[in-house]
Amino acid sequence: MNISINSLHKAFESRIRLGIMSALAVNDMLDFNSLKEFLDVTDGNLASHIKGLEKEKFIGVKKSFVGKKPNTKYFMTKKGKTAFDDHLKALERLIKSQK
Amino acid sequence: MKEEQDYIRNLADIRSMMERSSKFLSLSGWAGIMAGVYALAGAWIAWKVFDFNPAETVYNVESETFPAALGNLVFLALLILILSLSTAVFLSIKRAEKKGENVWNPIAKRLLINLAVPLVAGGLLILILIGKGLIGLIAPCTLLFYGLALYNASKFTYEEVRTLGLIQVALGIISAWFVDYALLFWALGFGVVHIIYGIYMHYRYER
Numbered sequence: 001m002n003i004s005i006n007s008l009h010k011a012f013e014s015r016i017r018l019g020i021m022s023a024l025a026v027n028d029m030l031d032f033n034s035l036k037e038f039l040d041v042t043d044g045n046l047a048s049h050i051k052g053l054e055k056e057k058f059i060g061v062k063k064s065f066v067g068k069k070p071n072t073k074y075f076m077t078k079k080g081k082t083a084f085d086d087h088l089k090a091l092e093r094l095i096k097s098q099k
Numbered sequence: 100m101k102e103e104q105d106y107i108r109n110l111a112d113i114r115s116m117m118e119r120s121s122k123f124l125s126l127s128g129w130a131g132i133m134a135g136v137y138a139l140a141g142a143w144i145a146w147k148v149f150d151f152n153p154a155e156t157v158y159n160v161e162s163e164t165f166p167a168a169l170g171n172l173v174f175l176a177l178l179i180l181i182l183s184l185s186t187a188v189f190l191s192i193k194r195a196e197k198k199g200e201n202v203w204n205p206i207a208k209r210l211l212i213n214l215a216v217p218l219v220a221g222g223l224l225i226l227i228l229i230g231k232g233l234i235g236l237i238a239p240c241t242l243l244f245y246g247l248a249l250y251n252a253s254k255f256t257y258e259e260v261r262t263l264g265l266i267q268v269a270l271g272i273i274s275a276w277f278v279d280y281a282l283l284f285w286a287l288g289f290g291v292v293h294i295i296y297g298i299y300m301h302y303r304y305e306r
Contacts, residue, residue, distance in 0.1 A: 015112065022116035027205075030120070034205055038120045088113070091106050098103040 011056050012087050016041055016049045021084045024059060024076040031073050050074065058083055123210045123256045125195040125202055128305055130187035131297025137186075138289035141179040145172055146282060169234065176241075179289075194305075210255040217248040238281040242288045243271030257304070263296050 012018045019039045023030060030038075036046050053059045058080030062073045076084070118124070145151040149171050195202035221244025228236050246267030253261035267288050274284030 018109070018113060019116045022113045023120035026117045026121040030205070034120075037201060037204065038116065088110075091110050095103055095106050095110070098106075 029073040029075045123206045125191040127190035128297045128301030130190045131293045133186045134183035135293030142286035213252040214248045235278040238285040239275035
């Protein structure tokens, strides 16, 4: 029963973090505002969750300039992709094992 | 320990976020229905009022013997295009507002670019066809390139758009063979198929 409960990564417990990872899983890169719009959260809230995922090295940051405006884009790292895939598999296994 | 329900909801959340962040889901079925209605009206006007008959014009290579109504036909086709596009944009904006989303996002941009590449290529080819007097091939080309554009853009919106695109491509190819019936195929593709698609999408996603 609890074979895979440990493989549910702590970083993905938050709904918002899971949302960020889901969006980045299907987009090469997303900027802050797009993420904010998809998730419907405040700036501060999103920033803190992004920082958390960055610390785990699950997402990376690419900074550039559009004209004079700084433009920050986020992408999923290899490590993040592996962790996210494992998380999905673990979820599926848990659902199957309870049937 | 979490319940099975939670895991299922978790997966559903992930799925919905992946869809919302990679697909443009504000297209309205009504846009398809209205585009179909405009196209049918346009085809009827071309046939009845302008007396357009592709069978007589297909081998008309001499530029002096252009059908007199050609200018009118091009104008009519552009009018249908503009009407259809503005209806689609207007309805998408309304639908996005209803869902509390912003219609102009990176996905909308990607969708438009993927639509535009085949459409612009087709448009240029059609201009060349007009210049060379190959009038009969215009209608098949509009179907063909429109279908390719839809097929190309379908990965950024509802998966049904892919089928719609394939149907238009098939109709375009068939009508290039049966050029005499090109206007009929055009009315079928842009008119009838759009309306059926629109009704299907409306019932499937908007109720």
